[in-house]
Amino acid sequence: MPREFDTIVIGAGFAGMYMLHRLRALGFTALVVEAGEDVGGTWYWNRYPGARCDVQSLEYSYSFSPEITREWSWSERYAAQPEILRYARYVADRLNLIEDIRFGTRVTAAGYDDGRWTVTTDDGDVLRATYLITAVGCLSAANVPGLPGLDTFDGHWHHTGRWPHEGVDFTGKRVAVVGTGSSGIQVIPAIAEQAAHLTVFQRTPSFSTPAVNGPLDPAQERWFHDNRGRARTSPGGFLIEYGDRSAFDVSPQERQAEFERRWTQGGVGFLAGFYDLLLTEEANQLAADFVRDKIRALVTDPATAERLIPTGYPIGLKRLCLDTGYYPTYNRPNVTLVDLPVTEVVPTGIRTAEAAHEAEVIVFATGYDAITGALLAMDIRGRDGLSLRDAWAAGPGSYLGLMSAGFPNLFTITGPGSPSVLTNMIVSIEQHVEWIAACLGDLRRDLGPRAVIEAGAGAEAAWMEHVREMAEFTLYAKSESWYSGANIPGKPRVFLPYVGGLGNYRAKCDDVAARGYEGFIRT
Ligand code: NA7
Numbered sequence: 001m002p003r004e005f006d007t008i009v010i011g012a013g014f015a016g017m018y019m020l021h022r023l024r025a026l027g028f029t030a031l032v033v034e035a036g037e038d039v040g041g042t043w044y045w046n047r048y049p050g051a052r053c054d055v056q057s058l059e060y061s062y063s064f065s066p067e068i069t070r071e072w073s074w075s076e077r078y079a080a081q082p083e084i085l086r087y088a089r090y091v092a093d094r095l096n097l098i099e100d101i102r103f104g105t106r107v108t109a110a111g112y113d114d115g116r117w118t119v120t121t122d123d124g125d126v127l128r129a130t131y132l133i134t135a136v137g138c139l140s141a142a143n144v145p146g147l148p149g150l151d152t153f154d155g156h157w158h159h160t161g162r163w164p165h166e167g168v169d170f171t172g173k174r175v176a177v178v179g180t181g182s183s184g185i186q187v188i189p190a191i192a193e194q195a196a197h198l199t200v201f202q203r204t205p206s207f208s209t210p211a212v213n214g215p216l217d218p219a220q221e222r223w224f225h226d227n228r229g230r231a232r233t234s235p236g237g238f239l240i241e242y243g244d245r246s247a248f249d250v251s252p253q254e255r256q257a258e259f260e261r262r263w264t265q266g267g268v269g270f271l272a273g274f275y276d277l278l279l280t281e282e283a284n285q286l287a288a289d290f291v292r293d294k295i296r297a298l299v300t301d302p303a304t305a306e307r308l309i310p311t312g313y314p315i316g317l318k319r320l321c322l323d324t325g326y327y328p329t330y331n332r333p334n335v336t337l338v339d340l341p342v343t344e345v346v347p348t349g350i351r352t353a354e355a356a357h358e359a360e361v362i363v364f365a366t367g368y369d370a371i372t373g374a375l376l377a378m379d380i381r382g383r384d385g386l387s388l389r390d391a392w393a394a395g396p397g398s399y400l401g402l403m404s405a406g407f408p409n410l411f412t413i414t415g416p417g418s419p420s421v422l423t424n425m426i427v428s429i430e431q432h433v434e435w436i437a438a439c440l441g442d443l444r445r446d447l448g449p450r451a452v453i454e455a456g457a458g459a460e461a462a463w464m465e466h467v468r469e470m471a472e473f474t475l476y477a478k479s480e481s482w483y484s485g486a487n488i489p490g491k492p493r494v495f496l497p498y499v500g501g502l503g504n505y506r507a508k509c510d511d512v513a514a515r516g517y518e519g520f521i522r523t
Contacts, residue, residue: 003125003126003127003128004127004128004129005029005030005031005127005128005129005130006023006028006029006030006129006130006131006449007023007028007029007030007031007129007130007131007132007133007440008030008031008032008033008117008119008127008129008131008132008133009023009030009031009032009033009133009134009135010032010033010107010119010132010133010134010135010136010378011032011033011034011035011041011134011135011136011137011140012032012034012036012038012039012040012041012092012097012101012103012135013039013040013041013042013043013044013088013135013137014040014041014062014088014425014426014429015041015135015137015413015414015429015432015433016032016034016041016101016133016135016413017032017039017088017091017092017095017097018062018064018429018430018433019032019133019135019413019433019436019437020032020097020100020101021064021095021097022433022434022436022437023437023440024100025437026437026440026441026444028131028440030100031100031101031102031127031129032097032100032101032102032135033101033102033105033106033107033119033121033127034101034102034103034104034105035104035105035106036103036104037103037104038085038088038089038103039088039089039091039092039097039098039101040084040085040088040089041088041135041137041140042137042139042140042161043081043084043085043088044085044088045140045161045162045163046081046160046161046163046183047081047082047163047164047165047167048081048158048160048163048183048186048187048190048363048365049167049168049187049190049191049194050186050187050188050189050190050191050324051080051081051160051163051183051186051187052078052079052080052081052186052211052213052324053078053079053084054078054182054211054268054321054322055078055238055268055424055425055426056077056078056267057074057076057077057078057079057083057084057216058074058077058216058220058221058224059224059231059237059238059239059424059426059427060079060084060424060425060426061074061087061426062091062426062430063228063231063232063427063430064430064434065095067094068090068091068094069225071094072087072090073216074087074216075215075216076213076214076215076216077211077212077213077214077215077216077266078211078213078322105121105122105123105125106121106122107119107120107121107122107378108120108121108122108378108379109378109379109380109381110132110378110379110380110381110410111380111381111385112132112381112382112383112407112408112409112410115130115408115409115450115452116128116129116130117129117130117131117132117409117410119132130409130449130450131409131410131411131440132409132410132411133410133411133412133413133436134374134375134410134411134412134413134415135413135414136374136375137374137414138368138370138371138374138414138420138421138425139161139367139368139370139421139482140161140368140373140374141368141369141370141373141374141377142159142161142162142368142369143159143366143367143368143369143373143487143488144159144364144366145178145342145364145366147342147344147345148343148344148345149344149345149346150345152345152346152347153345153346153347153362154347154348154360155349155359155360155361155362156168156360156361156362157345157361157362157363157364158361158362158363158364159363159364159365159366160183160184160187160363160364160365161183161368168361169194170191170194170195170361171194171195172195172196173194173195173196173360173361174195174196174197174199174349174358174359174360174361175191175195175197175198175199175359175360175361175362175363176198176199176200176201176349176350176357176359176361176362176363177191177198177199177200177201177362177363177365178201178342178350178362178363178364178365178366179201179203179364179365179366179367180200180202180203180204180205180206180365181206181318181319181321181365181367182206182319182321182322183365183367184200184206184365185206185208185321185322185323185326186323186324187363187365188200188326188329188335188365189323189324189325189326189329191363192329192332192334192335195334196334197334197335197336198334198335198336199335199336199338199350199357199359200335200336200337200338201338201339201342201350201352202307202308202337202338202339203339203341203342204310204312204313204318205307205308205309205310205311205339206310206318206321207288207291207310207315207316207318207320207321208291208320208321208322208323208326208327209262209263209266209270209291209320209321209322209323210263210266210322210323210324211266211267211322211323211324212264212265212266212267213266213324224239227239231424231427232427232430232431232502232503232506233502233503233506233507234501234502234503235423235501235502235503235504236268236272236422236423236424236501236502237423237424237425237426237427237428237502238268238269238423238424238427240267240268240269240272241269241272242272242275243258243272243273243274243275244275245274245275246274246275246276246283247273247274247276247277247283247286247287248276248282248283249274250274255274255286256290258273258274259273259286259287259290260290263290263294266322267322268320268322268424270287270291270320271287271315271316271320273287274287277315277316278314278316278474278475278476279473279474279475280475281314281475284314284315284316284475285314287315287316288310288314288315291315292309292310294327295308295309295327296309298327298328299327299328299330299331300331301330301331304330304337305327305330307337307339308327308330308337313478313479313480314475314478316475317475317476317478317479317480317481317483318479318480318481318483319421319481319482319483336357338352338357340352340353340354341353345362349362350362367482367487368482369488369491370421370482370483370485370487370496371396371414371415371416371421371482371496371497372392372396372416372485372491372496373488375388375412375415376388376389376392380407380410382404382406382407382408382410383406383407383408383454386406386407388404388407391404391406391407392404392492393492394492395485395492395493395494396415396416396417396464396494396496397460397461397464398412398415398416398417398418398455398460398463398464399417399455399456399459399460399463399519399520400417400418400463400505400508400509400512401414401415401416401417401418401419401420401432401498402415402418402432402435402436402455402509403453403454403455403460403520404455404460405454405455405456405457405460406454406457407454407455408452408453408454409452409453409454411436413429413432413433413436414428414429414432416494416496416497417463417464417467417496417497417498418432418497418498418505419497419498419499419500419501419502419505420432420497421483421496421497422497422498422499423502424502427502428502431502431505431506431509435509435510435513438513439453439513439517442513442517443522446522447522447523451522451523452522452523453517453520453521453522454520454521455519455520455521456519456520456521458519459518459519459520460519462519463519466498466500467495467496467497467498467499468494468495470498470499470500471495471499473499474499476495476497476499477495479495483495483496483497484496
């Protein structure tokens with residue numbers, strides 16, 4: 001296999017796959033290096049029972065190929081993980097991507113010198129490329145809490161994002177799940193159906209609204225295909241209705257009816273009913289109270305319901321979860337909720353300050369070192385040996401979420417400062433990939449095959465300031481979640497996503513390109 005390429009892409013999830021396709025179309029030689037043994041990224045690793053996309057399948061699909069759109073059909077509104085992985089494989093086969101992907105290989109380090117990146121892999125190989133593009137995912141560096149005693153546990157433990165391929169049989173077992181974010185909320189009902197007993201360890205309750213899964217409605221499918229283009233310029237990359245009224249513009253009855261309508265309809269649109277639900281605490285409180293009342297109605301035991309109700313933070317500041325039967329799971333006789341901190345793991349299970357809880361299997365649904373974790377897991381060194389870990393020690397710097405000053409010819413798909421994690425990820429991925437491909441094509445046309453592009457330090461600082469200001473304009477600035485690094489001890493607290501919306505972000509990126517890549521230095 002050759003070792004010199006125009007481009008190396010790290011990761012063969014939806015971002016890396018599409019990037020490879022676009023690079024080929026430009027005539028660039030490209031290699032994708034992927035740690036897993038197959039394409040699919042998140043959908044390769046997250047095989048836990050109940051794993052599903054919480055964006056509707058029709059919307060969580062590539063839009064760039066009319067042929068693929070025509071040939072593929074989804075079986076239900078929210079596809080489960082195996083079907084999404086089959087889709088990823090289908091696309092990879094359809095576009096002949098596999099031959100340029102090296103599987104089972106993890107990039108450990110990458111260094112820049114004189115217009116060229118040298119990439120080192122965990123099997124000791126050294127590869128070179130003019131351009132390096134990370135497509136490593138925003139939620140891929142698993143966070144397993146460093147609990148004392150974990151190594152003494154007599155049973156098996158698994159993280160939802162590193163699920164064994166052979167599956168886990170919970171039948172007749174006593175199981176503990178730690179964590180009640182999106183992954184926990186999906187896995188808990190599925191495990192409860194199999195296990196003899198399930199103990200859920202909740203540190204912070206989440207707000208969750210129903211997915212309302214079901215068969216695809218052909219009329220809705222037709223409507224979706226006719227309207228799909230609008231998602232590209234919408235705030236979240238979704239074809240949902242974005243309300244243009246304040247929650248206070250309507251009567252309490254109208255407001256309740258609108259919340260109820262969106263709750264019953266299901267999906268990601270619950271907080272889009274009024275424009276100010278994520279702008280003011282007063283409006284947010286109305287939506288939060290609606291969901292709190294729903295939890296009270298769904299959980300039979302009033303004391304358990306109160307413990308499941310989030311109180312300490314506005315709805316939406318931790319990512320709003322989508323569930324299928326989550327709250328009623330606590331009505332089952334074989335499920336116990338524990339809302340005390342986990343202090344240690346012992347050979348027979350989990351201890352809190354008050355009691356020991358027996359478990360033969362522990363499932364950590366404890367999330368990820370989000371957005372920057374997978375990037376900083378590699379030893380990336382830019383100009384003059386500058387380490388990305390040092391450059392980002394106080395928080396990441398990125399111009400448009402795409403490039404960082406001091407790291408020439410290094411692109412980050414869905415990087416910090418991009419809106420991706422607040423949007424329909426696949427629409428953001430397509431935007432990033434198309435922008436990067438156009439940028440590389442323009443660069444080669446204007447300056448030749450070994451041209452160098454780098455984010456200007458001033459443009460980067462201005463963009464990060466803009467990202468901060470936009471968050472300050474909303475409630476998001478108060479977020480204590482993986483959006484702001486709060487879930488990882490010692491991680492700098494910086495609100496990482498751009499909250500200005502995908503449509504505005506796309507316009508900004510297009511404008512920068514139209515102005516000759518304003519803010520970038522091209523040589
Ligand atoms: P999340 O949303 O980060 O949720 C992780 C959960 O695990 C959350 O409830 C955490 O509580 C809890 N947690 C984390 N560490 C601990 C420890 N040490 N002890 C107890 N509980 C802990 O990750 P998910 O995988 O659910 O979802 C990530 C995204 O993936 C999701 O938004 C979708 O986009 C898909 P905390 O709230 O931090 O108190």
